[in-house]
Amino acid sequence: MPSSKEIHLKSRPAGLPVQENFELIETEIAAPVEGEVLVKNLYMSVDPYMRGRMNEAWPTGAVLMGGALGVVVESNHADFAVGDHVNNGLGWREYFLSKGHDLGKVDASLAPLSAYLGVMGMPGLTAYGGLLVTGELKDGETVFVSAASGAVGSVVGQIARIKGCTVIGSAGSDDKVTQLVEEFGFNHAFNYKTADPLTELRKGAPKGIDVYFENVGGLQLEAALTHMRPYGRIPICGMIAHYNDDGTATPGPRNLTETIYKFITLKGFVVSAFGDQQPQFLKDMSGWIKSGEMKYHETIVDGIEQAPDAFIGLFSGSNNGKMLVKLADA
Amino acid sequence: MPSSKEIHLKSRPAGLPVQENFELIETEIAAPVEGEVLVKNLYMSVDPYMRGRMNEAWPTGAVLMGGALGVVVESNHADFAVGDHVNNGLGWREYFLSKGHDLGKVDASLAPLSAYLGVMGMPGLTAYGGLLVTGELKDGETVFVSAASGAVGSVVGQIARIKGCTVIGSAGSDDKVTQLVEEFGFNHAFNYKTADPLTELRKGAPKGIDVYFENVGGLQLEAALTHMRPYGRIPICGMIAHYNDDGTATPGPRNLTETIYKFITLKGFVVSAFGDQQPQFLKDMSGWIKSGEMKYHETIVDGIEQAPDAFIGLFSGSNNGKMLVKLADA
Numbered sequence: 001m002p003s004s005k006e007i008h009l010k011s012r013p014a015g016l017p018v019q020e021n022f023e024l025i026e027t028e029i030a031a032p033v034e035g036e037v038l039v040k041n042l043y044m045s046v047d048p049y050m051r052g053r054m055n056e057a058w059p060t061g062a063v064l065m066g067g068a069l070g071v072v073v074e075s076n077h078a079d080f081a082v083g084d085h086v087n088n089g090l091g092w093r094e095y096f097l098s099k100g101h102d103l104g105k106v107d108a109s110l111a112p113l114s115a116y117l118g119v120m121g122m123p124g125l126t127a128y129g130g131l132l133v134t135g136e137l138k139d140g141e142t143v144f145v146s147a148a149s150g151a152v153g154s155v156v157g158q159i160a161r162i163k164g165c166t167v168i169g170s171a172g173s174d175d176k177v178t179q180l181v182e183e184f185g186f187n188h189a190f191n192y193k194t195a196d197p198l199t200e201l202r203k204g205a206p207k208g209i210d211v212y213f214e215n216v217g218g219l220q221l222e223a224a225l226t227h228m229r230p231y232g233r234i235p236i237c238g239m240i241a242h243y244n245d246d247g248t249a250t251p252g253p254r255n256l257t258e259t260i261y262k263f264i265t266l267k268g269f270v271v272s273a274f275g276d277q278q279p280q281f282l283k284d285m286s287g288w289i290k291s292g293e294m295k296y297h298e299t300i301v302d303g304i305e306q307a308p309d310a311f312i313g314l315f316s317g318s319n320n321g322k323m324l325v326k327l328a329d330a
Numbered sequence: 331m332p333s334s335k336e337i338h339l340k341s342r343p344a345g346l347p348v349q350e351n352f353e354l355i356e357t358e359i360a361a362p363v364e365g366e367v368l369v370k371n372l373y374m375s376v377d378p379y380m381r382g383r384m385n386e387a388w389p390t391g392a393v394l395m396g397g398a399l400g401v402v403v404e405s406n407h408a409d410f411a412v413g414d415h416v417n418n419g420l421g422w423r424e425y426f427l428s429k430g431h432d433l434g435k436v437d438a439s440l441a442p443l444s445a446y447l448g449v450m451g452m453p454g455l456t457a458y459g460g461l462l463v464t465g466e467l468k469d470g471e472t473v474f475v476s477a478a479s480g481a482v483g484s485v486v487g488q489i490a491r492i493k494g495c496t497v498i499g500s501a502g503s504d505d506k507v508t509q510l511v512e513e514f515g516f517n518h519a520f521n522y523k524t525a526d527p528l529t530e531l532r533k534g535a536p537k538g539i540d541v542y543f544e545n546v547g548g549l550q551l552e553a554a555l556t557h558m559r560p561y562g563r564i565p566i567c568g569m570i571a572h573y574n575d576d577g578t579a580t581p582g583p584r585n586l587t588e589t590i591y592k593f594i595t596l597k598g599f600v601v602s603a604f605g606d607q608q609p610q611f612l613k614d615m616s617g618w619i620k621s622g623e624m625k626y627h628e629t630i631v632d633g634i635e636q637a638p639d640a641f642i643g644l645f646s647g648s649n650n651g652k653m654l655v656k657l658a659d660a
Contacts, residue, residue: 052591221586236586236590251584252583253586254582256547256566256582256583256596257566257568259597259598260569260598261382261598262598263598264597265595265596266589266596266597267594267596268589268590268591268593268594269593270593
C-alpha cells in the first residue's frame, strides 16, 4: 500500500499556464484485489495537446491524465506478471491500480523504455500517420515541418528524409537549427524567431513544397500556403502558437485563398486515427532506431514535483526533443 | 468585316475595381479565312474570380477574357455551320475569329442559351463538382452554403435539397433570404449583414453541419468551423470577402485549431477539376431544370458598355442569381 504523489489541476489556465494552476497531492493506494495490478510509473509525458484539455475537458480538483510508462509491481491479474512494462494513459501520478484494460505491454528489447513515450509511442505514431496517411507523402517530395526539433517534428523530418524527400524545418533557436541539419539530416533549417519564413522556404525549396506538416500556425502557415505547390497537403497536427490564446485570439492565415487555384488540402487529425498503422509503425520505427537512421533526444526532468514546470516549459521551447518526467528508477 | 466593341483592362484595380480600370475600344474584325469561323457573342459573363486575374495574370492594355455564349455568323470551318451556338472563353467583346479549338457547341433544346453561362455552364458545374466531388456530400447530410443566392450558391443549395439534405444558406439582404427559403427550398436562411452566423447555424442545424460550401471567408468561415461536425468537409470555392484586400488583408479564421479534434478537411478547387463529371452534370442539370426542381435567376444588363458596372456590382451584391451582359439578340 504505497503512498503516491500526484498532480491535480487546481484551476484552469488563462492563457499561458502557471505553477498556481497545479497542486501536488499525496494519497494512499490500496493493495490490488483479484483481477487487479499495481503499476509504478517510471516516466510520464508532458505534451502540448494537454493545454487544450485544460480549458474544458479535464475537471479541476482532480488528478491530471496523460501518457506514462510503468512497471507492474504487484499482480492479481492472470495476464500480467510483476516486472511487465506497460504503456498507460494515467500519467501525473506515481502509482495506480488497474484491471488491465487500460494497459499496453511494451517490448523493452525493441527500444529503451523512455522511447515508448516518444519516437516509439504517441508522438512517433502521430508523426508517422500524419505524414504518411493524412499527408499522403510520396517518395521524393519536398516537405516543410515547423517545430521541427520537437518530439513530433523531429520524427516527421527524419521519416521524410528516409523516404528520399527534401526536408526543410524551423525551430526556435540557432542551436536547434544546427542540430536539425547536422544531426537529423534536414536539407535546410531556419530560426523562425529571427528569419523570415517565406524567404527561407524559397531558399530551401526553390520549386515549392508538397507537404507542410503543421505544428505551429501563424506566419509559418501563411508562408507555407504562399509557397505550396499545386495539390499540396497540409496535415494539421497542432497550432502551438494559438494554444494559449485568450479572448483576443491570434488571427488565422490571411491567404487561405491560395488553396483555391492550387487545389491545396488542409486536414486536421489526431493520433487515434492511426490504430491500423500501429504494428507497421513499431516495426519500421524500431528498425530505423537500430540502424541509426532515426535519432532522438529527450529532455528528462527528475521527480513528479517538476511536472508542472516541465509542462509550462513546452510553450517557451525549453525542451530539446521529447519532454519527459522521470518518476522512479526502472 | 464587322466593327466590334471590346473592353480592355486599362489599369489594375487597387482594392475594389472602379470604372477607370476599364476602357471601351472599337476594333475591326477581318473576314474568316479557310478553317476559321466568325462568332458573334450574344451573352457574356462577369464572375468574381476575374478580380483575382486582374492583379497579375491578365495583361493591362489588352482585351479581357471570360465566359461567353455566341452564334456562328460566318463559317469557313468544316465542323461549324452558320447558326451553331457555341460556348467560349472570349467574353468582353462582341465578335471574334476562331479556328474552332476554343469553341464548345451547346444544345439549345436542352436549356435556354443564357443558362449555359449559369446553371448549365461554369457556375453550375462548379457547384455540382464542388459539392459532390470535393465536398463528398452524402445524401441526408447537413449543408451550409454562403453567398447562397449567387450563381454558384443557389445551385449548391438546390442540389443538396434534391439529395435529401438539410440546407442552410446566407445572403446579403432580407429579400434574398426570403427567396432562399420560399423559392429555392432552403430549410433555414439568414442575412449575414444583420444576423450572427454562429447563432443562425445553431438554429438551423442544431446537430452541426457536415459540409460548408465556402464562397465568402471571414466570420462565416469561423462560425462554420466552430459548428462543424466530426469529419466535416469544407470545399473552398471562393472567398469573396477577401478578393479586394489590399496590403492590409483581412485576417483568416482565428479557430483553425477546430480542424484537429474534428478531423475537418478544407480543400480548394476550381471547376477545371471536373471535366470528367461534365456529361453526367449536363444530364442531371437539364433534367432538374425541366422537372422544375432546379430554379435559377439571371440579372441581365444590356450592352457591352455596361459590362464594367455589372462586374463591379458583383462585389456589392447588386445581382440576383447569375450576372450576365447581353451583347446582341439571338
